[in-house]
Amino acid sequence: MNRKIAILFLIITAILWSLGGLLIKLVNWNPIAIAAGRSIISALLMLAYVRKPKFNWSRDQILAALFYFGTVTLFVTANKFTTAANAILLQYGAPVYVAIFAPLILKEKTKTADWIAIAFALFGMTLFFFDELEVKNLFGIVIAVASGVSFALYIIFMRKQKDASPIDSTLLGNILTALVGLPFIFSQSFEFQNVLGIVLLGTVQLGLSYILYSIAIKYVEALEAILIPIIEPILNPIWVFLAFGEKPGSWALLGGIIVLSSVTLRYSVPLLVRNFNTTK
Template sequence: MFQVKKGPYLAVLLGCVLYGMTGLFLAGIHNLPITSVIFYRLLFGLIFIFIFLLVTKRLGELKPGKRKSRLLLQGIFVVVNMFFYFLCVKETCFSVAILLEYTAPIYVMLASPFVLKEKVGKESILALFLAIAGVYFVIRPEDGFGSIEFSGSHMIGIASGLFAGMLLAVIIMNVRVLKRDHSEFAIAFWGTAISCLLMLPFAFKTPFYSLAPNLSTLAVFGIVSVGIGGMLTTIGYANLQSQTGSLLALIEPVAGVFFDLVFLGVALSAGTLAGCILVLAAAVIVSYNGSPESSAACTDYLENAETS
């Protein structure tokens, strides 16, 4: 039966819906290199998280516990994941890049039994096939993937996309490990802070006259995507089995299609609609069949939230 306490499930879904708004924000940003967009997106998100922790009197949670090296690695993984994802977009196309990026649940399902001692249920395997098929239908090019030329540069792009997917899987599983010694808010803050620091050199490559007209959009982009979305997905990933969290994250491209349809007037094909339905079906399956571990984690999280 569907459980009432679904906090972590909803956190991942809502966070990924906010991530899915990326296309809307990018459409409103002009004459900025993608590296500058990434930096200011991270910066405004970091500022929001800090203000949130200050207002809610949670700054004490930022004191690093054990596994400090994993906090550092989390920030590095996020930046490197962005780099290889955008390299894949550049060398292939957006459709191929997002498909390869969201092979992450495959790697999580293969690795989590060994890394995190998580069991792989039949429902998770079914949801994985439905979700991957759904993402394929959502983002496939009109001419089909067979139209892509497998030249040297395209092979580099494909390899980059696969590596980005592997890194996304590592990021999701690393959150589960970090949760043993850090709060979800500390993980979100330090991961973002380290990523922002690594991207700092790109902040000075953009002239102010190009940056100024985009500041308001960048601020909202960072707050919505990195700030609110980042905290929500971190809460979800920390309190769910990693394979469940990675499957729920596949809602992001579906959300992106929805926002493009409603706000940008992008046409919705029958194949795209079918893909969205498959991904949503996968999300329903993993939500209805939450493992005892994730259900217990959800209960603990809600109890802690009530007492804090």
């Protein structure tokens, strides 16, 4: 596979991921039960794709699986305690954490321009705390930030396995999420709306998307892998607004614009320049 196909896979992945907020709001379950339910279905789908998973139990594979578990569980929880826009926009502070941790773990250098983008992104993230400062919303915001940190570390340890089989870490992470949350499922309501939401979350939004993502990540850089799907935080709140009328507060919206703009401009412009130079 070449890099162009990998980028196309990332775009499709982002569109599928963007359905998460809508489908999570659709399911009236405990957040841990939602995470477990969709991971059970996603694990079965991935197992059908992989057929013979390669669980080598390496440090990188286990850490990627643990941070995947953290990402999906924290993200579902954040969606239940704050708006879908807050949850997804704060999760997309992940490039900030990739830039911070990549030099230490991947030995990929973080440049001065990265730190400038990080400063603007962190400033944008603080604006979320000016909206609706009730306990529930504040808790959701903190959980969303934690989801972003976990997502960044998941990306880094997936990237470390670029010469191996990174999808196995995602499969292992789904199995872990399913096992942890399985006891919570039995006490939930299995009405049609809930079941439909879980099935769509497990197949389209999580299973297929992460198969595509696990393939693509072997052919792109770590920061590309987290920045190209930037369409997700744009589409995610739009789907939720159209379906439920939920919209972010003005401060959160401004903060989200600053976060997305800072990371997008910092990393997309050099990529465009590099591609232009290589085609000349």
